[in-house]
Amino acid sequence: MDAERITEKLNILADAAKYDVSCASSGSKRKNENKGLGNASNGICHTYTEDGRCVSLLKILLTNHCIFDCAYCVSRKSNDIRRAAFTVQEVVDLTINFYRRNYIEGLFLSSGIFKDADFTMERLVRVAKKLRTEHKFNGYIHLKSIPGASDELMREAGLYADRLSVNLEMPTEEGLKLLAPDKDRQEMIKPMGFLKSEIIQRTEENKLFKKAPMFAPAGQSTQVIVGATAETDQQVLYTAASFYKGYNLKRVYYSGYVPVLADKRLPGLNTAVPMVRENRLYQADWLMRFYGFKVNEIVNHQQPLLDLDIDPKLSWALRNMQVFPLDVNKADLHLILRVPGIGLQSAQKMVSARKFGKLNWEHLKKMGVAVNRARYFIVCNSNDFERRDLTGSRIKQFILAESQSKYLKNSSTQLNLF
Template sequence: MSDRIREKLQILADAAKYDVSCSSSGSNRKNKDKGLGNTGSGICHSYTEDGRCVSLLKILFSNVCIYDCAYCVSRRSNDVKRAAFTVQEVVDLTMNFYRRNYIEGLFLSSGIFRSADYTMERMLQVVKKLRLEENFNGYIHLKAIPGASPEIITEAGLYVDRMSINLEMPTEAGLQKFAPEKTHAEVQKDLGIVRDRLIQFKDERKMIRSVPAFVPAGQTTQMVVGAHSESDQDIILMADRHYKEFNLKRVYYSGYIPINEQEKALPAIGSAPPLLRENRLYQSDWLMRFYGFEATELVDEKHPNLDLDVDPKLGWALRHPEQFPVDLNRADYRMILRVPGIGVRSAKKIVQARRFGKIHIDQLKRMGVAYNRAQHFIRCADTPKFIKEQLPGQIRSQILQSGQSKYVQQLSPQLGFAF
C-alpha cells in the first residue's frame, strides 16, 4: 500500500466512524462461479465499547461535502484535511483487505461532492466493479445519497446487500436548525423508492424465478441523539413511524459526539456522548420490534423521556401495576413477554413447558429467567399464596439496590437484550 493510499485510508476511515448504521445481518447472497466471498446468513460482528460495529471496511468515498451540517465533522466549513478515493482504489482496498481476512465486507458512505447524483454514481461504480469485475460475493452496505435520482438508487440496490439513508435528526426543527440545507421529506422520498422497489421485485419474483435480488438485507436509517432538545418521545415516535411506513430493518440511534467547537448551539466539547440514553433508546426499539410493545406504551405526554435508571420494560411494568402479577400457568405468550426479566426465548420455553405440567420457580431459573427481577411480577405453582404486596416504588428501590438493572447498562446497544 502506498503512503498516499495509507493517508487517504486514515482520513476517510476516521471520518466514517461517526456513522453507526452498519449492521450486516439479513442477507443470504451465495458464492457463485468460484467468486470471492460469501455472506451466508450474515457477517461476523465485533463491537467497540460503545456498541459501534467495526467488522466491515468502513470508509467514506470522500469527506469533501457541499453541505454545512453543524453536527458533522465533514461539514464544508470545518478546517479538516480532505481526501477522496478513486473508484479503483476502493475496489482494490476491499479486495486486498478481504483476501487478508481483515474484513468480511464493505460499508461505503461519502460526503456529497458536486451533487448527489455525481457522488452516487461514483459509489455505484465501486459496487458494480466489485460484483461484476472482481466477482466479489461478500457483504456490501451502501449509504445512499439523499436526493440522488431514482434510477441510480434502483441500480445500486441490485448490487448491494443493505442500503441506508439517514434522517440525521429526529425532528424537522432540529434538522432546520443544524442542517437547513436538508429536509426529512427528501430522505423519506428515497426511503419510499427503496421500499417500493422491494415490493415490486418481490412480486415479480413470484412469477419469474430469474428476477435479481434487490437490497436483500433491507434498508435502515440513523438519527443523531442529544444534539438538539428533542425528547425520547420525539425520537421513538419518529422511529416507529418509519418502521411502519417504510418497512425498515433497523433504526440506529447515534449519541451526539461533540466535534465542532465553534458551533455554540451544540453540546459542549467537554460533554460526554449520551451513551446511556442511546442504550435506552435501543432497548425501546427492541421492545417494539420483538416484544409487541407500541411506541405510545413506552413514552407519552406524561412520560416523554425514558427513565435512565431502569430499562424501559421495567419502567412500563412499574407504571402499570394493574397488569401484574402474571400467572405464568395461565397467561398468554404476549403477556409473559411483558414481564421484566423474561426474554423471548424464556417466554417460549414457559409456554412449551406448561403443556406438560405446572410451572415452578426452580424451572424458571433453569430456563434463564432473571428471577430476582421477575419475582415481583409473576405467580408460579409454588409461589406462596399469602405474599406481601409491594408498591411500584418499593419494587423499583429493591431492584436498584440489588444491582439487577446494571447488567442492562453494560450491554452493547446493538446486541440482543433479555429484559
C-alpha cells in the same frame, strides 16, 4: 497503488466514518506487534447478523469533502480538517485485499457529497458494481444512499448492495432546519419510499421467478442523531415508529451526539449524550419491534424521557403494577412478554412447555428467565421467591440494589484475577 498515500487516506476516511453507527459497529485499532497473528486495521468494524454472527466490515467514506455545512458533522465544509478522497478503484482494491487477508467479510461505504447527489451516488454504485461483476465478490455490501440521487441510481444500487440506508440525521424536520438548513427532509424521505416500493416489487418477482435478481435483500435502515437538538425520547421514538410502519425499515439506529465541533446552533457544546440514553433508546426500539409495545406505553407527555436508571420494560411494569402478578401457567404470551426478566425466547418456551405440566421456578430458570427480576411480577407452581407485597418504588430499590451488588462483586472478582 501508492501504499503510503493509500494508508494516509484510509486513516482519514476511516476516522471520519466512525460517527455513522448504522452498521451497529465498533472500531478496532489492534496492532500486530512482536510477530503476532492477525492485524485489525483502521476502518475495520463489526456488525451482527440476525442469527448472531459477528461480521467484520471495512467501514470508510469515499470522501470527506462535502458541499454541506451541517453543524453536527465533522466533515462539514467550514471545518478545518485534512481532506481526502478515494477513487472507485482504490476502494475496490482495498476491499479485495482486506478480504483475501481474512480481515473483513464485507464493506460499509458512505460518503460526503462531492458536488451533487448523483455525482456522488454514481461512484458509490460503481464500487459495488465492480466488486460484484468484475471480482465476483459475494461478501456483504452496505451502501449509504445519497438523498436527492435519481431513482435510476437507487435502483442500480439495490441490485449490487445487500443493504441501503438514508440517514434522517435529525429526529424532526425542525431540528434539521436548525442544524442543516441546506438539506431538505423530503429529499431524505423520497428514496426511502422508492426503496420500499422496489423491495416489495422485487420480493414478489422472486416468488414467481427463481432467477429474478435480488434487490437489497437486507432491506433498508436509517440513523438519527440524538441530543444535538432538544427533541425528547418520545419524539425520537415516534419518529422511529412512523418510519418502521411507513417504510418497512429493518433498523433505526440511534447515535448519541458527540461534541466534536463548536457551533452556536448546538446546545451543550461540551456535553456528549450519555451512552446510557442511547442504550435505553435501543431497548425501547426492541420493545416496539419484538414485544408488542406502542410508543405511548414506553414514553408519553407526562414522562417524555426514558428512565436512565432502569430499562424501559421494567419502567413500564412499575407504572402498571395493576397488571401483576401474572400466573405464567395461564397468562397469554403478549402479557408474559411484558414481564421484566423474561425475554422473547424464554416466553415462547414457557408457553410451549406448560402444555405438558405446571411450570415452577426451577423450570423458569432453565428456560433462561431472570428470576431475580421476574419474581416481583409473576406467580408459578411454587411459592418460593414471590414478592407480591411491595410497591413499585420498593421493587425498583431492590432491583437497583441487586444490580449494584452484582457489579461490585464482578469488579472484585476481576481485581482478584490480577
